[in-house]
Amino acid sequence: MNSERIDDSLFLISKAVEKGEPGISKKIRDMLNSSDNPSEMRYLEGLLMLLGEMPGELEDRPDIENDPEEYWEEY
Numbered sequence: 001m002n003s004e005r006i007d008d009s010l011f012l013i014s015k016a017v018e019k020g021e022p023g024i025s026k027k028i029r030d031m032l033n034s035s036d037n038p039s040e041m042r043y044l045e046g047l048l049m050l051l052g053e054m055p056g057e058l059e060d061r062p063d064i065e066n067d068p069e070e071y072w073e074e075y
Contacts, residue, residue, distance in 0.1 A: 010043060017047050025051050 013031065016024045025048060032044045048054070 010040065013044075014047065017050055025053055 009031070013024070013028060016027070028044050028047050028051075032041055032048075035041050035044065
């Protein structure tokens with residue numbers, strides 16, 4: 001996929017999120033599953049987060065076991 005086509009797709013999907021179009025989260029997940037570009041995947045996961053959905057595999061919660069310094073570095 002060339003970058004101009006990716007940019008157009010991301011723009012259109014972003015506008016759909018802003019408008020709250022029904023079924024948009026499924027479209028985002030489909031794009032996410034077919035992407036091999038880490039930047040695009042993070043952007044799509046961000047859109048899912050805006051919709052209040054779980055981001056998926058790329059975003060991990062901080063590991064806060066018993067290390068406050070690590071928590072602040074990761075969070």
